[in-house]
Amino acid sequence: AQSVTQLDSQVPVFEEAPVELRCNYSSSVSVYLFWYVQYPNQGLQLLLKYLSGSTLVKGINGFEAEFNKSQTSFHLRKPSVHISDTAEYFCAVSDRAAGNKLTFGGGTRVLVKP
Amino acid sequence: DGGITQSPKYLFRKEGQNVTLSCEQNLNHDAMYWYRQDPGQGLRLIYYSQIVNDFQKGDIAEGYSVSREKKESFPLTVTSAQKNPTAFYLCASSIEAPFGYTFGSGTRLTVV
Numbered sequence: 001a002q003s004v005t006q007l008d009s010q011v012p013v014f015e016e017a018p019v020e021l022r023c024n025y026s027s028s029v030s031v032y033l034f035w036y037v038q039y040p041n042q043g044l045q046l047l048l049k050y051l052s053g054s055t056l057v058k059g060i061n062g063f064e065a066e067f068n069k070s071q072t073s074f075h076l077r078k079p080s081v082h083i084s085d086t087a088e089y090f091c092a093v094s095d096r097a098a099g100n101k102l103t104f105g106g107g108t109r110v111l112v113k114p
Numbered sequence: 115d116g117g118i119t120q121s122p123k124y125l126f127r128k129e130g131q132n133v134t135l136s137c138e139q140n141l142n143h144d145a146m147y148w149y150r151q152d153p154g155q156g157l158r159l160i161y162y163s164q165i166v167n168d169f170q171k172g173d174i175a176e177g178y179s180v181s182r183e184k185k186e187s188f189p190l191t192v193t194s195a196q197k198n199p200t201a202f203y204l205c206a207s208s209i210e211a212p213f214g215y216t217f218g219s220g221t222r223l224t225v226v
Contacts, residue, residue: 009154030184031215034214036217039221041202041207041220042215042219042220043118043120043217043218043219043220044157044204044206045217046215046216047213049213049214057173090156090157092214098178101147101159101162102214102215104149104156104157105156106154106155106156107154
């Protein structure tokens with residue numbers, strides 16, 4: 001079964017500074033990778049996804065992620081954060097063997113400070 | 115607009131009572147899922163259904179039950195057998211792989 005590890009449970013960052021959220025998954029032949037964002041007391045919203053092709057994926061709100069197959073990683077980055085980026089971020093993975101069932105990481109809480 | 119509706123947003127129940135959380139979607143998605151979210155534990159899969167009249171247990175199904183009589187609806191019942199039911203519950207739906215899920219806005223259940 002797949003597993004997903006988000007290495008940082010909390011990331012404090014100052015406004016307009018860059019941020020990187022780390023995500024590693026257990027190896028599989030063919031995976032699909034996702035990043036979701038959750039604002040307080042709300043559901044999850046898709047930020048971006050990697051299905052195939054270019055390893056650099058651009059998403060909404062200025063976020064991007066890079067798929068690294070050799071390191072089984074899918075780290076999320078934003079070059080300059082805003083206060084409104086304060087939220088919890090979840091990495092998720094699915095593979096062909098599991099159909100479309102997603103496995104989620106434990107989440108990373110980002111706190112943007114003024 | 116298409117989407118997933120979870121109701122109610124907040125729910126309070128006394129210990130020992132069963133409670134049913136509603137999840138309805140108008141996206142024409144075949145698959146639906148229920149997740150439980152606790153602080154610091156991410157999302158844990160309770161049940162999922164890939165087609166009407168069929169569903170499978172997830173990682174933490176004990177104390178929960180579901181039904182899938184209609185494509186649009188996937189209600190979750192939290193039974194009195196669930197030892198620690200207070201949590202945030204999220205419903206999601208999807209089309210076939212690999213396009214990810216669409217989530218509802220969640221129901222926060224508090225058992226007192």
